[in-house]
Amino acid sequence: MGETETVQHTPVASAAGDDDLIEIVDMHKWYGDFHVLKNINLTVKQGERIVVCGPSGSGKSTLIRCINRLEEHQKGQIRVDGIELTNDLKQIDAIRREVGMVFQHFNLFPHLTVLENCTLGPIWVRQTPRKDAEAAAMEYLEKVKIPEQALKYPGQLSGGQQQRVAIARSLCMNPRIMLFDEPTSALDPEMIKEVLDTMIALASTGMTMLCVTHEMGFARTVADRVIFMDEGEIIEQNVPEEFFGTPQHERTKLFLSQILGH
């Protein structure tokens, strides 16, 4: 991707003057009596790329879903782009406009064409004129390398193509942060690469990314920081070289040996 695209995703620093895009302080979450997230503290800076990993059921999905309020937290604070997440619907909407999310199962809208999927948000949330929204959508579809599928329906595409459309759909909203929840784990092996390539290209544009994935190769090449979670806690976080080279905790070592071992 060219230099011009880098500029596009470098938004002006927030008014507060600090460049922390996401700030999570002493955050807890319960499902009923079940304590899913315990004392989470995490800050993500503008342009930072973070990979979250951990065993199944450790609360990775729950954590990133709290960031755009798909899940509600019960204690502590979450601030996104300086806006605190509370029950205030206005603030939730404001945050959701700035945060894009890519799901494991794509969640494209099957009754809309690829192009309509991409323009829905800009037209209805950002009030972009249809013409402009379509032009922008085509630009993003080109970046994820499927402009020729624009008029097809999601059901007519392969899994990898659908996930790339989902990424383009999120980008069309011009988000400041992108959340990924295991974007490749529902894909056949031969399609994983095309999606990872798209994400690597996105990372090179300076997008702030928070990515739950078990693709450790991706973590090594792209991540600024790797976070390991277990049983609802952040156990360890470090730059990839240190994280993979000299993991500190027994649980991290065990997890890494399991996931990299074979």
Added chain:
Amino acid sequence: MSDTVQNYVPGEYPDQPPPIGQRGIMLWLKTNLFSSWINTLMTLFSIYLLYLIVPPLLNWTVFDAVINATSRAECREIDTGACWAFIANRINILTYGFYPDESQWRVNLSFVLLIAALVPVLFDNVPFRKFGLIYAVAYPFIAGWLLLGGLGLEPVGTDEFGGMMLNTIVGVTGITFSLPLGIALALGRQSHLPIVRTVSICFIEFIRGVPLITLLFVASTMLNYFLPPGTTFDLLLRVLIMVTLFASGYIAEVVRGGLQSIPNGQYEAANSMGLKYWQSMRLVILPQALKVSIPGIVNTFIGLFKDTTLVLIIGLLDVLGIGRSSLADTKWNGLSNEVYISIAIFFFIACFGMSRYSIYLEGKLEKGHKR
């Protein structure tokens, strides 16, 4: 492209028709009617049954039928088949009830305008659809004015409405208003607001637990107790309201089924994009949920349309009521077959039309989504 693909010379294998017996009508006959001895036996038996039923039926309804006569006796003198002359004689009252003759053009005009209003609603590939839809929204007021009169037209009381016109009015009104109300109830039932949810559930369960006839009796008698004395509240209007409420309860449940078939991920994707509740419902959830619900919705509408005959119980003379009372005419004694068959044909055409439209719509949406 790989080598094997490049090596292939196009035109080397020209298209050929399949061999005789593997195509066309012979193949169809063979696979569908004579594929096995049991199938062959059933085919022959069916042909025999058709031979027994169809010729006498055609004789009665068409070849031996009488169209011009002034009494049943005259019918019988002319031929032995159906005495359609009776229907022809009563067609006016069967169609318009007691609507004054000189104003019946207004009923006809409203019907033509109704068709014109339905076209842009039912088909999305008509020219100027936007204007058509605006007109469709205005149509109920135009029709109300034409049928009831006033503002320069001779007023006609709703007690003079009757026949097929009455069934059509009740059916079309019920269908038109029960759909949005039913969708609203279905959404209400899923609402996170306890009051909205409770009210929706109570309403739906009440409607589903009470027969329509009971509601119609309530409409015709009980409401008078609740209304301040001296107020007149048109009986037809009460019936329209009751029928609409009744159908909306059923529509709500059908739509709820559709809503439940939408995976959670669709809500999440819509929410995470920043769409507001109503936007995500209108743009993402309902289009998918309603598509799934089409068969159930049309089923409800068909039931509703046939139930319009129940108004005869509270004294409104719909086509069935008028047909029944016309049987009492001594001049035309004993022609109930002709009357009921005609009425059945009227309902069949309307309901079959709805059924076909639902199939057309499903097919069209299927092509679009193609999961």
